[in-house]
Amino acid sequence: MFHWGTLVIFGCLIHVSSLEEPIHSKCGEDYNILKKLIELEEEVKNLKTNLKEHRSANEKCKNVAFRAQLTKSLGTVTLGQKIVYDSVELNNGKAFHPFHGVFTAPCDGIYLFSITIGNAGKWGVIHLKKNGETIEYAWAGFNTGWDMGGVTTVAKLNTGDDVWVEGRGTIDGANSHDGIGVLKHTGFAGALINAL
Template sequence: MAKLMLTTALLSLVFVVIVAGHDESPSCVYSVMEQMLEKMFKLRTRMDEWERRFTELEDQVNKTKIRTPIVAFRALLTKSLKNVNKGTLIKFDDVDFNLGNVYNDGVFTTPYSGTYLLSTTLGNPTGHPGEFNLKKNGEKVEYNVAGHTNGFNVGGVTTVAKLNAGDKVWVEGSGSITGPYEISGYYTSFSGFLVNRI
């Protein structure tokens, strides 16, 4: 309604300008006005159609967008643990980053249902064998070992898991669990991130 009133007001103004500036007869002026009015309505119709199409396209784009929240963590072990009993929760004490505050006191709690990438590494020297069990709600997901061969070796495993919101994931260790080593750096870690929300 407001657009129609504005259009009428503009046409009235144009009419006044045309009448004031030309000596043509009123019928000629009205003919020009009719043509202008017809063109304006056609233009308005086209604009409405383009606006409708744009809105539909915008809705389609928004529906197809996959918005994955940022969830990621990486934690390292800065101390060595010896004679670790099987089933002991390993608390990685140096949290490199913790986006979403999802890793706390050794346990990763999933904030969303989705597919997650999870990874653990265990570095041990010769003669100090150890093992890791990656657990989800108490059930084994993956397994890795280190220290069973000559020299310093690192055992690692990376997997993709479908997890539900509120699931808890942690690492249990046994044997020897080495944190720092002679070569500068930490070789024992636990990390993960959300790939897709489902």
């Protein structure tokens, strides 16, 4: 780091405070070298700072993945109602907020999301929302008997973007009539594929 004052480089007197170019031609060439070195030092300093910030962001984004499901029926929900899942079996990175049903991107990246819905005889629709805009949807229950629907997609998110599921119609959670216990059919899952 250079300080205010005067330097003598290669026999040339240079004022660092103003980086005035010396009068003599040989000294002028030396001045240009010094000026370029100072610019390179600043560039290296900025690159180190950016690398440190990038590494810090990547540390936050290691192993980001979640899976949430319903263990019980929500019954009839109105248009735009956010689905809050009562069973969160995986939440690596703590980016999924179980009390609100919202995933918040911890860093810029490409994310994979999956939503499923299972209904018995009554229709229901779920929408995957990114900051309030639908990016995918699935429905179930338009047929008699048990019916399931689902979709998997990818989305580019910026740090702080929110993703959640909204429903309409009947939202069932589990089916225990198959003889092997309660199976969770309505769920929401996601994972970071690649940090940007």
